[in-house]
Amino acid sequence: MRDGHRTRVLSLLQDHGALTRAELVRRSGISRATISEVVAALLADGFVREIEPPSGGHPGKVGRPSALLTLDPTTGAAVGIDVDHDCLRVVVADLSHTVLAEADRPLDIDHDADTAMALAADLVHLVVAEAGLEAEQVLGVGMGLAGPLDRATGRPNPSSISPSWVGVDAAREMQRHIGYVVHIDNDANLGGLAESMWGAGRGVSEAAYVKVDTGVGAALLLGGQIYRGAVGTAGEMGHSTIAEDGPVCRCGNRGCLERSVGTPALLESLRGSHGDLSVDDMIRLADEGDAGCRRVIGDAGRLIGVQVANLCNLLNPRRVIIGGSLSAAGDVLLDPIRASIERCALPMAAATAEVVAGELGNRATVLGALSLVFRKVDPIELRPRRAASVARIRPQVSLGTTAADASGQG
Numbered sequence: 136m137r138d139g140h141r142t143r144v145l146s147l148l149q150d151h152g153a154l155t156r157a158e159l160v161r162r163s164g165i166s167r168a169t170i171s172e173v174v175a176a177l178l179a180d181g182f183v184r185e186i187e188p189p190s191g192g193h194p195g196k197v198g199r200p201s202a203l204l205t206l207d208p209t210t211g212a213a214v215g216i217d218v219d220h221d222c223l224r225v226v227v228a229d230l231s232h233t234v235l236a237e238a239d240r241p242l243d244i245d246h247d248a249d250t251a252m253a254l255a256a257d258l259v260h261l262v263v264a265e266a267g268l269e270a271e272q273v274l275g276v277g278m279g280l281a282g283p284l285d286r287a288t289g290r291p292n293p294s295s296i297s298p299s300w301v302g303v304d305a306a307r308e309m310q311r312h313i314g315y316v317v318h319i320d321n322d323a324n325l326g327g328l329a330e331s332m333w334g335a336g337r338g339v340s341e342a343a344y345v346k347v348d349t350g351v352g353a354a355l356l357l358g359g360q361i362y363r364g365a366v367g368t369a370g371e372m373g374h375s376t377i378a379e380d381g382p383v384c385r386c387g388n389r390g391c392l393e394r395s396v397g398t399p400a401l402l403e404s405l406r407g408s409h410g411d412l413s414v415d416d417m418i419r420l421a422d423e424g425d426a427g428c429r430r431v432i433g434d435a436g437r438l439i440g441v442q443v444a445n446l447c448n449l450l451n452p453r454r455v456i457i458g459g460s461l462s463a464a465g466d467v468l469l470d471p472i473r474a475s476i477e478r479c480a481l482p483m484a485a486a487t488a489e490v491v492a493g494e495l496g497n498r499a500t501v502l503g504a505l506s507l508v509f510r511k512v513d514p515i516e517l518r519p520r521r522a523a524s525v526a527r528i529r530p531q532v533s534l535g536t537t538a539a540d541a542s543g544q545g
């Protein structure tokens with residue numbers, strides 16, 4: 136029984152980062168007295184540490200805010216990898232959800248899967264060394280790939296990231312490159328997971344995360360869990376048909392949404408008037424009032440909004456989080472999405488769905504890859520390392536789970 140309670144407390148801290156004793160009681164259903172006892176033992180054994188709550192404490196409460204508990208940083212670390220169409224990002228964080236080091240490199244849009252994995256392996260070794268970690272402290276690696284993955288095999292589908300990845304057993308190949316256990320998921324699901332743990336989706340159990348980038352994909356958060364569908368293609372919003380006689384898509388269909396609103400299509404439609412722009416250029420110009428760039432992004436928002444309106448009618452999310460590189464356009468993109476929802480969705484569904492920009496920007500997928508590991512590590516495997524190791528772990532950036540956020544959840 137005591138071991139069960141101990142494991143439950145460790146896995147709650149693993150999932151949520153930082154919790155107070157009161158939140159542990161509420162989330163576990165274990166009595167306050169038992170939680171106090173279990174926490175005291177975990178503190179004494181070095182599995183858990185107590186940290187000062189962030190300034191501001193708990194809203195609506197008076198007096199000294201309660202201390203937060205996290206897993207001890209020496210119990211282990213997780214690595215996240217995001218293989219995006221044109222960029223590779225790697226991050227390492229300890230189990231208290233503190234980022235220790237991160238790195239990114241540009242990737243050729245037509246990159247070869249093997250080259251990308253070799254580069255990812257180099258970056259993983261770089262960030263692990265930079266964080267001062269020993270290899271055995273790394274408990275696992277999460278990896279995000281753009282596009283749908285076969286749920287049973289983890290292999291990318293033909294409409295995924297780039298042709299060289301199709302059918303590759305990416306988790307196994309990556310594992311062979313780096314020597315750590317690798318878990319894999321698609322980029323939108325990981326972005327949605329990260330936003331729900333640390334960003335704009337905290338405390339919301341019914342939400343959709345829409346990544347608007349080279350492609351368009353959604354994560355569907357139902358009852359607090361990512362919904363993947365029977366084989367893993369749930370949320371492939373970019374392949375919704377918006378024009379049956381439209382251009383042929385990489386998935387084989389005609390007139391898919393992403394053929395009109397994916398960033399390559401937007402840049403292409405500006406080429407005649409504006410020359411070669413990057414996505415950042417287009418967003419900056421829109422920000423400065425350039426009518427053409429505002430029009431292109433706004434039209435994309437309107438089309439995306441129609442599909443989000445359909446999604447609101449089907450799933451009735453409370454929050455729709457817009458992520459991906461185009462989300463940096465802010466309300467130039469979001470207002471037309473909101474207007475389409477208002478126009479097309481059932482009034483009650485439209486009134487429920489709050490449309491917001493993601494808070495984690497282009498790091499959402501790589502941070503979500505960390506959460507894959509946090510959720511998969513068996514607390515029984517955790518081993519705190521004392522003294523000498525402690526000094527080597529250098530907290531840099533907290534991922535931002537706070538007691539105040541957590542207390543908003545059921």
Ligand SMILES: [Zn+2]
Nearest residue numbers: 374384386391
């Ligand atoms: Zn398609």
